[in-house]
Amino acid sequence: MPDPTETERLEQRALTISMWGSLLAALLAIIAAWLSQAQVILLDGLFSLVDFVAALIGARISIDVHRGPDRRRPFGYAAQESAFTTFRSLSLLAIVVFGLITAVRDIFDYVANGTTATLDFRVILVYVLLLLALCGWLFQVSRSAWIRTGRQSEILKLETDVALLAGVTTAAYGAALLLLPFLDGTPLAFLVPIGDPLIVILVSLFMLWKYGRDFRAGLAQLLGATANPQEIRAATRAVRGIFEDSPGEVIDVALVRMGRRFDAVVFFDPEAPITAREVDSLTLSLEEALNDVLGPVEVYLVLSEYGRAWGQPDVP
Missing domain, CATH: 3.30.70.1350 (Cation efflux protein, cytoplasmic domain)
Known part of the structure; x- marks a missing residue:
């Protein structure tokens, strides 16, 4: 295989950083979810874990797509990139469905038995701040590499979008969780015990739309749909x-x-x-x-x- 070009080196470096950054985000989320009892943070950690595996696979695919046609792939390796984005979206959709089912079950448990987890809002605050800093850094790394490599890499663009989306959703659900204690004594106090699963449902519905759109776009490429x-x-x-x-x-x-x-x-x-x-x-x-x-x-x-x-x- 020929030596990698500067473009390939930039892409590989960015993907390596994204990969380990996603693993760090997953570990932080799992620890924070255990300490804070917030299910939405656990869901976020599962997304980051899939992003870690996806970046690991994507790094290899980003090398293969530069290879020309050969006996095994007479039309080249470009389709691997479309397959990667499609099945990554499908994996995330499975996690979204799991999150929805878990959240609905928790709400039914509260209605039936009055049991609910006690959230630790100090842990939530620390986690949100750490993750926002990490997502901002990963976004900058991926976007810079995407621009410097000619804005052609679908994988780098995906990593850039993932970091931005993770930051936005973390800020949104973090703010919603941290506002829950302030609802006590208001007409919305009934939302406090089920605030966490309700936020999980809202995040899941948004992700269902987002990843469903990505899945359809990747599937269209695999099926040979015409360009825009x-x-x-x-x-x-x-x-x-x-x-x-x-x-x-x-x-x-x-x-x-x-x-x-x-x-x-x-x-x-x-x-x-x-x-x-x-x-x-x-x-x-x-x-x-x-x-x-x-x-x-x-x-x-x-x-x-x-x-x-x-x-x-x-x-x-």
């Missing part, structure tokens, strides 16, 4: 610019995103004899043009009169 309209328009303009002075007609442009890379299939009717060397030259020109507007693109130039319209009655 803006990307398709940009690709089509770049392709037609290459063929402006060439005889023939661009029939169609198919574009799908696969992790940090796009796969583009350009259907072209040359309307005249064309050599293999000319096809290769056009393919390289297309790759350069599309790289300028989209980033990494794998181009397949297909000579065809009908493109994807195979329903034409006179196509043999």
Whole structure:
């Protein structure tokens, strides 16, 4: 395997920091949940534990995606990035469902038996402050690496979003927990005993929306869904610019995103004899043009009169 480039080294360094940062966050959450009896902190720790495992796997995948096609993967390794983001989201959705079930059970236990955990708000305050500092640092590390590597890495972008989301949710549920004692003696005092499971439910519902959206986006890439309209328009303009002075007609442009890379299939009717060397030259020109507007693109130039319209009655 060739020596890593500066881009790969930056990415690996950021992912390594994210990995150990996530493990530290998970350990802090587990200890804080045990000391404070707050279920929402335990849920946060489970998220961080999945993030640790995901960063561990993502570090390896971020190396593989730079590899070109070979006998094992004739279309390259870019799909691994989409698979990674999809199954990471699926794992987190499983934790969200577990959190929802646990929170609902705790509320029913309180209604039926009047039993509820006693929260230690000093531990909660210390934990929230520590985690906010850790999340801010991890966000800065991942975002800086993502920008310096050309804003192409889906894994680095995911780690950046994860650190930001963790910080925002920690601040939100931390503030909600710390406000519970101030509800005593108010019309909302009935919320105090079930405040922790209620916050778990709210956090879980938000995460259900967030990770459900990420799962659908990753699954769409794995299933070969077309890229968004803006990307398709940009690709089509770049392709037609290459063929402006060439005889023939661009029939169609198919574009799908696969992790940090796009796969583009350009259907072209040359309307005249064309050599293999000319096809290769056009393919390289297309790759350069599309790289300028989209980033990494794998181009397949297909000579065809009908493109994807195979329903034409006179196509043999």
